[in-house]
Amino acid sequence: AHIWVCTPGRLIDILTRKSVDLKRVMYLVLDEADRMLDGQNFQAIRYITSTLFGMRARGERQTIIFAATLPDEIKDMAGELLLDEVFIKTERPIMDNIQQHVLYVEKEQKKTRLLQELSAISEHNQGEQVLIFANSNSLVDQLVLYLSQRLPPYAAVGGVHGARPSQEREETIRGFKAGTLAYL
Template identity: 35%
Template sequence: MSFDTLGLTTEILSAIQQQHFVSPTPIQQQAIPLILAGHDVMASAQTGTGKTASFVLPILQQLSLIKAKLDKNKVIQKGKRRLYSVILAPTRELAAQIGENIRDYSRDLPIRSLVVFGGVSINPQMMKLRGGVDILVATPGRLLDLVQKNAIDLSTVKTLVLDEADRMLDMGFIHDIRRIINKLPTKRQNLLFSATFSPEIKTLSQTILRQPKVIAVSKENSTSTQVSQFVHRVDKRRKRELLSYLIGKNQWQQVLIFTRTKYGANHLADQLNKDGIKAMAIHGDKSQGARTKALANFKQGQITALVATDIAARGLDIDLLPYVVNYDLPHVAEDYVHRIGRTGRAQNRGQAISLVCVDELAQLKAIEQLTKTNMTEITTDGFAVDPTIQPKSGAKSVVSNKAKRPSSARYHHQK
């Protein structure tokens, strides 16, 4: 199947071609026709499947057809633009990425879009809204701030998108989402995208969606087959030393590293810089300017390592990212799926390496059970695990977890 068969306008097809996309992904093949037909959609798709374009393209198509009809009938819209679509995202980074996609695909269309989020001054955003916008991408809290200041009118909205709805619920946005929905027109199209169809997501969908078409392009909590997953057992005190060695020895030029805490991200970035590896940290305590600069430097190859926490990294879209390292395993197994989904995107392959100390064996077991994956274990000369170190109280023992690992056929060795 090609994009030509989806009924998109010439301008949109040209923009897609300029992005060097040849054929639609499975989520795009299924979602775009349903959205163009006016259906509510509830879709589950893992990161890197082309999810954003699956709702951005049909929204642009619908909006461009409306504008073309007005132009044909020589109808002049007086006053500021009427808001057509609201796209809600859980984080600043994801909102910015969606906005970038909208700009890329609407470059030849008379469509105005805007991205708004908290953590920066609201006044410039209010100024940009004075003339009106067609599509607004927003985090829930900042959208409510703008509504309360009468800077935005939601009464004309025709399409509502909840992107990464599961993460919005995890971050406690459910009340903000309900307040926003109460301010929207009753008659509208609703599109909900989530990594999983958890019970909470199903409950939310029942209150928002109307006879939705359900799409699931991959098994729940599955990881991409384009990502090779490895686990490297290492003593906790030697993790940073091992990480620096792997980056230097293998000449990694671009690696996204996950830590559990903001302090851990800052400390690791400082240590890597001392080791001669250019690194920056990105997390919720960083200003938006600092986060944007760090991401730009990483994409442009000015730094080798970007050290991130889960929330800050949600929604990061980095072309051709080859490596993801779990410096700390996440407490929530589902977050592992989102982390490694940063690599292996758009038909490209990637590697995910987890550095696991004895205290994290229970988390490793939970992740392997969730993803139904046995990660290949690798070793490195000089970094053998000290067998005398025991797990902290509450952590599973090495024996109980390791006993379930297959024979040495799974093991690889790095010199």
């Protein structure tokens, strides 16, 4: 394989079964490094990058780390994986036309309260769009079904997650970009 994407634990499992070796790995990429380099994950990554599995030394491979935030403690850990590191930081201005509201509700009231808020938005601001984030594929599917059955027809709802076919995800995103979906 040319590209492997997996969790550190899964890769260790594969490596210990001798299903693959890392001798030819030229690039090591860590996404969400601010979360990946916590205690247990960092130990796993340190284990993977040791010469035990043939991984090239840090001067012989390129290591790329992506993170939304990089606290000093994580930066220090990353230093063990990097050589002559370069940090690129983007400064985005805060958009003054974005409204944010925080509501604290009991878990069993979340769907009902979300429906109330979205109904108010769709009633007063037709054409507005809302992004809704959920922490699992099944919750995305549940919310799409729940909201689709209860919101007016002009307030179309779509859902995107990794278990849905690529073509379906792309079509849903195109619909949101085009404005035919009010909620994603």
